[in-house]
Amino acid sequence: MSFDHIMSVTIGGLTVGMIYALIALGYTMVYGVLKFINFAHGEVFTVGGYVAAFTLLALGIDQNSPWTLVAGAVALALLAAVLVPMALGFVIERIAYRPLRGRSRIIPLLSAIGVSIVLQQLIIIIFGPKPVTIPTLAISSAAVSFFGVNIRVLALVIIAVSAALMIGLTYLVKSTRIGKAMRATSQDMEAAEMMGIDTNRTIAFTFLVGSALAGIGGLLVVMYYGSLKYDAGFLYGLKAFTSAVLGGIGNIPGAVVGAIVLGMTETYGVSVDLGFLAWFVVAGLALGLYVQMVKAPQRRLAHIADERRTAEYERSIMNVYRLAPYHGIKTLLAERTDALLSVSAAHGVRLMAGNVFLAVVAAVMFANASMRIDTRWQPVIAFAVLMVILMFRPSGILGEAVTEKV
Amino acid sequence: MGATQTTPVREASRSGLQDVLARVPRWAWWTISIAIAAGFPLLNLAGVVETAWLRVGVVSLIFVLLSLGLNIVMGETGLLNLGYIAFFAFGSYTTALLSSPKFEIRWPFLAVVVVSTLVAMVAGFLISLPTLRLRGDYLAIVTLAFGEIVRLTIINLVPLTNGPNGVTGIYSPRLFADAKPALEGVQAWFIIDKPIEYYYLVLVCVIVLAVLLTNLKNSRVGRAWNALREDELAAISSGITAVRAKMLSVVLSAGIAGFAGALFAYYSNVISPESFLFMQSVIVVCMVVLGGMGSIPGVILGAIVLQALPQLIREAAGAARSDFEVYRMLIYGILIVVMVIFRPEGLLPDKIFRREAHEVDPRELEMTRQSLFDLEEGQKDLEV
Numbered sequence: 140m141s142f143d144h145i146m147s148v149t150i151g152g153l154t155v156g157m158i159y160a161l162i163a164l165g166y167t168m169v170y171g172v173l174k175f176i177n178f179a180h181g182e183v184f185t186v187g188g189y190v191a192a193f194t195l196l197a198l199g200i201d202q203n204s205p206w207t208l209v210a211g212a213v214a215l216a217l218l219a220a221v222l223v224p225m226a227l228g229f230v231i232e233r234i235a236y237r238p239l240r241g242r243s244r245i246i247p248l249l250s251a252i253g254v255s256i257v258l259q260q261l262i263i264i265i266f267g268p269k270p271v272t273i274p275t276l277a278i279s280s281a282a283v284s285f286f287g288v289n290i291r292v293l294a295l296v297i298i299a300v301s302a303a304l305m306i307g308l309t310y311l312v313k314s315t316r317i318g319k320a321m322r323a324t325s326q327d328m329e330a331a332e333m334m335g336i337d338t339n340r341t342i343a344f345t346f347l348v349g350s351a352l353a354g355i356g357g358l359l360v361v362m363y364y365g366s367l368k369y370d371a372g373f374l375y376g377l378k379a380f381t382s383a384v385l386g387g388i389g390n391i392p393g394a395v396v397g398a399i400v401l402g403m404t405e406t407y408g409v410s411v412d413l414g415f416l417a418w419f420v421v422a423g424l425a426l427g428l429y430v431q432m433v434k435a436p437q438r439r440l441a442h443i444a445d446e447r448r449t450a451e452y453e454r455s456i457m458n459v460y461r462l463a464p465y466h467g468i469k470t471l472l473a474e475r476t477d478a479l480l481s482v483s484a485a486h487g488v489r490l491m492a493g494n495v496f497l498a499v500v501a502a503v504m505f506a507n508a509s510m511r512i513d514t515r516w517q518p519v520i521a522f523a524v525l526m527v528i529l530m531f532r533p534s535g536i537l538g539e540a541v542t543e544k545v
Numbered sequence: 546m547g548a549t550q551t552t553p554v555r556e557a558s559r560s561g562l563q564d565v566l567a568r569v570p571r572w573a574w575w576t577i578s579i580a581i582a583a584g585f586p587l588l589n590l591a592g593v594v595e596t597a598w599l600r601v602g603v604v605s606l607i608f609v610l611l612s613l614g615l616n617i618v619m620g621e622t623g624l625l626n627l628g629y630i631a632f633f634a635f636g637s638y639t640t641a642l643l644s645s646p647k648f649e650i651r652w653p654f655l656a657v658v659v660v661s662t663l664v665a666m667v668a669g670f671l672i673s674l675p676t677l678r679l680r681g682d683y684l685a686i687v688t689l690a691f692g693e694i695v696r697l698t699i700i701n702l703v704p705l706t707n708g709p710n711g712v713t714g715i716y717s718p719r720l721f722a723d724a725k726p727a728l729e730g731v732q733a734w735f736i737i738d739k740p741i742e743y744y745y746l747v748l749v750c751v752i753v754l755a756v757l758l759t760n761l762k763n764s765r766v767g768r769a770w771n772a773l774r775e776d777e778l779a780a781i782s783s784g785i786t787a788v789r790a791k792m793l794s795v796v797l798s799a800g801i802a803g804f805a806g807a808l809f810a811y812y813s814n815v816i817s818p819e820s821f822l823f824m825q826s827v828i829v830v831c832m833v834v835l836g837g838m839g840s841i842p843g844v845i846l847g848a849i850v851l852q853a854l855p856q857l858i859r860e861a862a863g864a865a866r867s868d869f870e871v872y873r874m875l876i877y878g879i880l881i882v883v884m885v886i887f888r889p890e891g892l893l894p895d896k897i898f899r900r901e902a903h904e905v906d907p908r909e910l911e912m913t914r915q916s917l918f919d920l921e922e923g924q925k926d927l928e929v
Contacts (some may be wrong), residue, residue: 176682238886244681245625246885249834252627253881260875268871373823377693474685519697522690529687538867545749 146288148410149403154294154363157301157404160381163386163394164308165349171325172345173388175244178251179231181376183224183350185358186368189262191220192271195361201274209276213362218356221351227258228350232343255373262369270359270368281364297359304352305395312391317344325389374518378405381525387449389537396537401524408520414508421499427497431490436460438485456483463487486516573578582748582791586741598862601738605810605853606747612832612848613754613841614801616672620898621767622794624677626684627826628692632799633640634670634699634821636661636806641712641816642705654718654737658807665803666796667908677788692826699818718746718811750808750847754801759841760845769840771897772795814918824874828852831877834884837891839898846893851877 162184176218192441194216200209220518238246281292312318323331334336360375361367378401386397407416436457443452458466460483470484528535585602590596611633618624626857639661643652652660674686699706706712714768737746761767772780781787810816828851836847855873883890890899 155887229616232863235886243623243890245685246622246889248625248682248685249830250882250885252830253878253885254879256824256827256874257882258878260871260878263871302754332778384683384686513701516697519694519701524696525690525695526687529679529690531684533679533871538749 142286143288145202146286147290150288150290150294151410152403152406153399154297154402155406156399157298158356158360158363159375159379159382159402160395160398161301161304161352161359162375163382163398164391165353166376166380167383167386167391167394168321168345168349170383171391172342174323175235175247176380177236177346177349178248178376179235179254179370180349180353181374182262182378183227183231183372184353184357184360184375184379185219185250185262185367185372185515186227186258187224187350187354188361188371189266189271189357189369190223190354191216191358192273192361193266194219195273196271199263200276202277204276206257206277209278210265211244213278217355218360218377222352222354222444224354224357225347227344229343232346235542236429239344250498255376259369259372266369268369270366272366273361275365276362279365289390291363293363297363300355300359300449304355305391308348308352309391313346317341321345331354361420377402377525378521381521381528384400384533385524385528385535385538390537393535393537397535399523400536404524405517405520409512409514409517411511412508413504417501417504417508420497420504424494424497424501427450427490427494429493431463431482431487432461435486435490436483439479439486442478459484460487462491463491467491561659562641564881576688578842578845579752582825583745585586585634586744589741595860596740598857599744601739601856601860601896603743603747603894604809605849606744607812608750608829608832608852609804609845610754610805610808611759611802612836613751613831613846614798614805615829615863616833616839617758617770617798617801618843619833620837620844620895621770622791623681624795625681625688626795626798627685627823628695629688629798629829630821630823630826631688631692631695632669632802632810633806633825634818635665635799636641636693636803637810637820638699638706638806639664639818641715641812642808642809642918644718645712645715647707651719651865654811657718658804661807661810662800662803665806666800668803669796669799670792677791677795689823689826692821692823696818696821696823699821701886706818709818711815711819713815715810715816717749725894737811740852741777744748745810747808747812750804755841755845761840766790766793776837776896818878828877831881833891834881835891837894838889839897840891840893840895841889843893843895847891850892854892862907 162180165180165183166177169175174260197211198212198215200212204212231254236247239250276295279291279293282289283292283295284290310318312321320331320336321344323334323336324338325343329337331341356375357367360371382398383394384397384403385401386393386395388394407419437472439460440448440453441457443456455466455470456479459470459480460467463484467484467487470480471488513522557585568901585594586599589596589599593816611629612808614632615626615629618629640657642648643650643657644654644662671689672688674741676684677686700708702708717736728844737743770783773787773790777787813820829848832847832851833844834847835851836845837843855869859869877914
């Protein structure tokens with residue numbers, strides 16, 4: 140693995156991750172406030188991209204246009220890519236989500252799926268089923284050399300713009316009046332209303348901000364890849380949702396962290412050898428062993444009342460974790476009446492099984508060190524990450540901001 | 546049964562026609578429906594309708610099977626499954642591999658159908674092990690991811706599935722294994738390969754399944770599912786083992802999808818990943834929502850309305866397929882939104898689900914809020 144390769148893969152992963160983050164913020168904010176998955180968010184992103192692309196096409200700029208004209212056109216496209224999705228997000232919330240507030244969880248989700256289908260078909264009807272393609276601009280092909288690695292300027296622009304937007308959003312949520320209203324609404328809608336917060340307006344505002352970010356994401360994707368298909372929003376939306384869950388849904392920094400992790404995983408997964416990837420698995424295994432040997436027994440011991448915490452008791456807890464396969468299974472089989480000890484045994488066996496699995500995966504990967512995962516499998520990576528995170532740690536890496544039992 | 550136990554509010558809003566219709570007994574509805582369904586191919590034999598219509602009928606009945614299966618998890622147990630078509634795919638591909646020139650295998654029909662059902666059930670069991678702890682919306686997304694992983698794996702596992710090209714030349718079902726050469730003539734009688742034969746085969750399956758599911762719905766298991774849907778905590782406190790009941794419903798519905806998948810593979814001769822898109826899952830969800838979650842006659846109606854009606858209109862109008870698909874999906878999308886907002890209980894509602902769907906009435910919420918404000922205004926007046 141050469142440094143050049145690693146560097147360009149990292150920048151690529153970061154760029155993709157930042158785009159996911161822009162979309163994921165919409166999911167995570169809406170979830171934080173309404174506890175509901177806005178399934179149509181991916182389509183709002185596509186609409187942003189389409190509107191931007193058609194603005195650029197309508198203005199008729201191409202590679203030979205002077206840069207002032209290009210800058211003006213991009214600015215107009217940006218304006219369109221922000222305003223149209225904002226209007227759309229507002230209307231969707233008003234028509235399809237607001238009447239369903241207070242219903243059981245899957246009912247608004249069904250409505251959101253309906254909206255998502257409607258939007259996708261409307262895009263086909265209005266713009267046609269072919270992917271929209273914009274002419275190559277000077278800015279899309281420009282590259283800079285960084286330690287001898289060629290990097291597209293646009294990748295750096297995407298990273299910078301997204302980072303700036305995220306800082307702005309953090310400021311908005313943390314330090315402004317409307318941000319305070321959003322946080323209050325997400326904690327307890329009824330109490331917020333009693334404090335004089337117009338929750339309907341706050342929720343509408345959340346949709347406006349989320350849709351604007353998704354629209355900007357759409358513009359950036361169109362500029363970066365040069366084209367966009369009508370159903371792109373489905374995959375982008377799901378990946379962004381995966382990012383939001385990965386970081387901890389309802390948690391704004393979490394969405395960014397999750398998106399970067401997902402972007403990196405996807406890009407590294409198919410661009411480097413298995414031998415290199417295996418080291419990440421080894422790092423995961425080291426973390427897993429640390430949890431099993433040190434962290435988990437400590438946590439379990441913290442649950443025990445002091446008077447019961449004899450040296451012998453501590454030793455048996457340590458045993459079921461550190462020698463999980465032997466002591467744990469023996470404890471389980473012996474049907475200890477001590478609830479805590481048998482819980483520890485089950486936990487220890489589970490952790491050990493996970494670590495053994497990781498070790499086997501790492502060994503297989505080292506054995507096929509020179510192979511690569513085929514690019515065809517790239518879309519599967521995001522879905523697999525989504526399933527794994529939801530199954531094993533639904534609260535995400537940084538934990539959900541919403542204090543709610545999953 | 547439905548007429549006497551509806552809520553008083555509903556009773557008052559009934560028009561004369563509805564009242565008359567409600568008095569027709571349940572068994573009469575069933576008889577009429579079965580008679581119409583069974584009589585439909587006779588029109589084809591008599592030359593009144595084209596064979597293309599009969600083909601639409603077969604596919605619609607397969608979708609009836611699918612939506613009956615999805616209704617178990619979504620309607621009865623209240624678990625949204627957005628990757629339901631994956632189990633259909635498991636059934637289809639198992640059938641395709643066990644009865645096609647791909648591996649030169651030709652198992653008898655019954656064995657293939659049983660194995661396909663079992664494969665789908667095992668898949669359902671495996672996926673339900675880690676996911677059933679999740680709350681409703683997360684479960685929906687996990688099943689969606691599962692469905693997409695299955696589809697992408699089918700596309701990528703070229704040696705087993707031929708990838709995007711799909712498996713072709715699936716043999717026609719033979720009801721029994723190879724008979725002696727002397728019985729060739731008799732054996733031909735047991736081969737199903739004409740649309741009308743498929744139609745009756747699937748129709749019999751639908752009727753048997755509908756009867757079984759109606760009984761199941763009123764049994765201990767069905768009541769446990771409904772209780773879990775309405776209030777999980779209360780259900781668990783009443784002694785229902787939530788995980789076991791939910792798992793049973795997922796596995797059962799997966800099995801039905803696998804069974805439907807086997808029939809679909811036999812009927813269409815060719816299967817490809819195109820038939821197992823996320824949109825297909827959404828279409829089945831749409832059928833259940835339209836017909837009425839938890840209501841067996843409703844779900845059957847929903848599947849027929851959404852599958853047969855558009856196809857028949859297309860046959861009649863002769864519209865181009867791609868244009869037609871776009872508008873069909875557009876209408877489906879609008880339909881889902883309109884139904885969940887204005888009539889969440891569906892066209893032919895299940896009476897328990899209707900009560901539940903209207904539990905939080907937004908208008909009522911608004912009214913209580915208004916009276917609360919009035920009270921505050923009054924208070925202010927007093928203070929002044």
